[in-house]
Amino acid sequence: MIIVMKNGASAEEIEEVVKHIKIWGAQAHVDRGEVQTVIGIIGDKAEILRKPWTSFAGVEKALEVSDPFKKASRKFHPSDTTIDIEGVKIGGGHTCVIAGPCSVDTEEYVVTTAKAVKAAGAKMLRGGAFKPRTSPYTFQGSGEDGLKILQTAKQETGLPIVTEVMSIDQIDLVYKYADAIQIGARNAQNFNLLKAVGKMNKPVILKNGVATTAKEHLMSAEYVMSEGLNDVILCLRGTRSYETAFRNALDVALIPYLQELSHLPVIVDSSHSTGARAYVSSVAYAGMAAGADGLILEVHPNPCEALSDGEQALLPRDFDFLMKKLDGLKAWSQKEWNRFDKAAK
């Protein structure tokens, strides 16, 4: 961290900052420029970096030099993490497409969907039994009944199950049925929930928050990992924008960026980013082209009757169309690029 003092900061003000850097256990390196003095803090204890440096007299600003995440960082864990969910692998070169209804509704619909997405090539089944909805007057999820329906679908197809947990008190119940746990955008900074799932032993698919940055997404992963769990999958579902054409804006540049900063797998949820069936597949395809480790998509045999988000659900035949198209795709590999770049120097 670098502390930039104001023009004309006094010797006493500089001394006060230096004194506190030492009190708080780090070293200070003072650089007296012609116009402004700059103080480097050597030593990276997180607590020191978070001190209210701009509260000190004479300080103009404090600039962070290093990233605040450790366990999620590739710096401290250079090789890719491969996650195994009931034999299905993701990350480290393994890609995985997850598909299923937004909400669990009837057993018939869910089993039909599970069979269809399996036939098309999906390796896991998604479906929500607890639903975060903006309005309290809309369908809030089917609870344990829904989880049982997912279990049936798993028995019929062999597909492992991903389902969302919305609060700590749902953990016991959801973990009885789920093979991997989804944390949704609205809970992406529900830090108590993150810590709670970090204490459990099932892989977590962690969506970015409604308006989080890539580094905040990684900090949320760090919350989970700081409790001991290493199996975190980063899921991009877009962030809020002033563009009205789509539900959210998803910048595919985040895929290679997160893959460089972190060793964790990165998947794309283009159902929630676009919010519109007509564009779900094109963005999914572009995401895989950009090198994503997988997809998570909503599929429903009868979207008009879906209990939530029907407007963004693919029909089974649409999903099949996408999967076939993906067959012929040669994806970008940021690693290949990095190797090329290094070799060329």
Added chain:
Amino acid sequence: MIIVMKNGASAEEIEEVVKHIKIWGAQAHVDRGEVQTVIGIIGDKAEILRKPWTSFAGVEKALEVSDPFKKASRKFHPSDTTIDIEGVKIGGGHTCVIAGPCSVDTEEYVVTTAKAVKAAGAKMLRGGAFKPRTSPYTFQGSGEDGLKILQTAKQETGLPIVTEVMSIDQIDLVYKYADAIQIGARNAQNFNLLKAVGKMNKPVILKNGVATTAKEHLMSAEYVMSEGLNDVILCLRGTRSYETAFRNALDVALIPYLQELSHLPVIVDSSHSTGARAYVSSVAYAGMAAGADGLILEVHPNPCEALSDGEQALLPRDFDFLMKKLDGLKAWSQKEWNRFDKAAK
């Protein structure tokens, strides 16, 4: 709700939409224009409005006509809600300034702060015992010890206490000590938590989410109120922006806007919107000038030692300066404007 059909939608497509409107319990009014057909849905059951209309063949878009909140809406509750917190009133013409440290640290600091803000005119004490922090490696709050310190400060000053609850499992503990409950920005769409505090009987100060709109803020209030609690205070703490000068952007136009849409009191948190001590007071002042029902501000006697957010804490003397300045302020009243506007017609 209005369904706009595509250019050249077929009679069958129109019929299918109309049929479903009826199946789902409402009436349809079809308006065949020269270019496009428009179908009005008469009947306002929330479930119908949430159906995936754009999944139907031939539908171009679905436009909402009415707002989805009811209990929070002034349409259904025209007169202002006045909330009483241990004798301190807010809303319906009563203004209230709440102040105190961001995090509860030592008893000495908290009691000193409580006495100082009371002397300056604050009517309630704020302080966090549980803290949502972006990094798992920073101070996470002092828990029940912190709540006891707040209790001591209340005994010494008589100021009722506002403190944050971050998850359902903290409710029992926090409600033993708090007089009003704060829901923070990162939990503003933690719908399970909203419902849980809505079942309790203490007033809730509900911050807007990191990137919510005014209507989403009201929908979060609706979640609390749908469980039976009426005492909700809307708190504006700014939303995420590309402007880097401040932590968040706070548009004061939201104050009269929310007061027109809703009967609930609206207060301003300029500590979190600006994130910088130098601007906390100017925005607080402007917020009250715009007609806010109150303020919630962070005050700390030694910000350099504060365990969190010291850079945005006012010193007790700063807070006193602001309160004296507020004494002479003649605030805008949107009601007075509305009366003028109506009379002039």
Added chain:
Amino acid sequence: MIIVMKNGASAEEIEEVVKHIKIWGAQAHVDRGEVQTVIGIIGDKAEILRKPWTSFAGVEKALEVSDPFKKASRKFHPSDTTIDIEGVKIGGGHTCVIAGPCSVDTEEYVVTTAKAVKAAGAKMLRGGAFKPRTSPYTFQGSGEDGLKILQTAKQETGLPIVTEVMSIDQIDLVYKYADAIQIGARNAQNFNLLKAVGKMNKPVILKNGVATTAKEHLMSAEYVMSEGLNDVILCLRGTRSYETAFRNALDVALIPYLQELSHLPVIVDSSHSTGARAYVSSVAYAGMAAGADGLILEVHPNPCEALSDGEQALLPRDFDFLMKKLDGLKAWSQKEWNRFDKAAK
């Protein structure tokens, strides 16, 4: 357009709106609901749609039903526009990669770059002789000297030239040298300039504005086209976001979206969207995968010496790497998807 009246709007207020719809040359269709009255405006003269409907007493809101662009719209021009720039085709199934330095600096650099990008497969050369820079103290472009250097590069390679025009008074000069004209993000809503280039007879590459929506981007194209020019290429260079990892955020969903709304070609500028060499190629690749009609990229043989934006320039060898990779790419086609979707119904 649909006018939604307030709850309890009076018969006189409704009558006043209807009267004005007629005065202004359209027909009104009044729909008296149980709660709210809705008035449809039949007739789509742009001027009528822009009237200040919410200024009328009793009006709650005015909802637009149809899009305000005509010449740029696929509704009125169903087949793709193919643009021919000195024999190089773009749109309607023809893809085109444009590359070159951000700013024109020395003849040696520009000619070297031109030869290199041609060898790798680029079909046009880009380079700025006039530069919009946020600071008046940075390099502002080389003017006519720069245009002559581009001409030399064209003579040496045969590549047609794309260069930016920043103001009306530069038009005469720039049109002497350029084969296609670029309008930059900061001028995307400089409507006088748009009309001026619309009166000329060279193709225009029109970037989206710093924070425009897709429909505003099309409205800017409409400005150009309303003056008679049909050859407009829409260029996506990302929009401003709170994400700090990149210079701008580019949502690839905009590619199929614009292609559906409009018949104009859509290209991607991932140099300006990412602002960082390490990610330019991955986003370019994903853009082409999403079905873009082309790319416009910055390439410089010595980015450390580039007069502007060196941090986002590809080296010639990087560009070659990308072009080889693109060779094997099977792109998404939104048209193919639409045909599949129609056939399946």
Added chain:
Amino acid sequence: MIIVMKNGASAEEIEEVVKHIKIWGAQAHVDRGEVQTVIGIIGDKAEILRKPWTSFAGVEKALEVSDPFKKASRKFHPSDTTIDIEGVKIGGGHTCVIAGPCSVDTEEYVVTTAKAVKAAGAKMLRGGAFKPRTSPYTFQGSGEDGLKILQTAKQETGLPIVTEVMSIDQIDLVYKYADAIQIGARNAQNFNLLKAVGKMNKPVILKNGVATTAKEHLMSAEYVMSEGLNDVILCLRGTRSYETAFRNALDVALIPYLQELSHLPVIVDSSHSTGARAYVSSVAYAGMAAGADGLILEVHPNPCEALSDGEQALLPRDFDFLMKKLDGLKAWSQKEWNRFDKAAK
């Protein structure tokens, strides 16, 4: 400027950066930390700061320490600038309210408005003869006829005139009639136009761009001032946001912030920020409460007939209501706060 090298950057990489700092005329100060090396650039020539530092091998990031604006900065011009427009003063303790129609339409409307706003206390008249409109099919302004109407209104009332110039070729014409020139949001980064008005000798009211930051706003002022003109008034009209309640979001914290960074006057345009008559006055009032140096507002005697933006126009009686209310307002003064803050230390 500070260059942060990557973990494990080689000695050669560090040397290469240092070498270029010297070649480009500044001094380097190398700070070898345990983990990362940091290089300070001493000397503040703008060109050096803009070099593509991250293009150098081994560089992780480049952090700016000082602001890139000079003439607009209070650092180099500590005392307030007071601008005199035909005897009307603004800045340095002088406040000024500017009002008038959005577009100039009929002489009768404009003169009526001018008389009404003068009677209510406005000191200048605004009105657009050239209009930037998102659609080419809406009213584009009345041109010189409009300017003559403004001249008539000036003759009748004595109010100096503010009107917008949209492109360089309008300058001669507009400067014949205007007393101060407005640069609109869509031209806020039209750098050629900024330089052109900077060469003229009339005060400029410079709006922030559609999505510019405060510092970018100051950089636009710097463009004008770099050509020699000192009389620039910063005008806040809000920036684009995902909030749908208003046309733009205006954070009043920008008022004291800009006043601290710059010596230029800061005024508020709440007509364009809110976009809705019902909230124009409350935000104008809050802006003045936050210490703004003035207002610029749209007033029209018959908004339903206004040629543009009628929905945000105040009626003359509304404007009178606001002005009377402003009479009793004791505004915040950031200077008073700064004096208090300094004295207390």
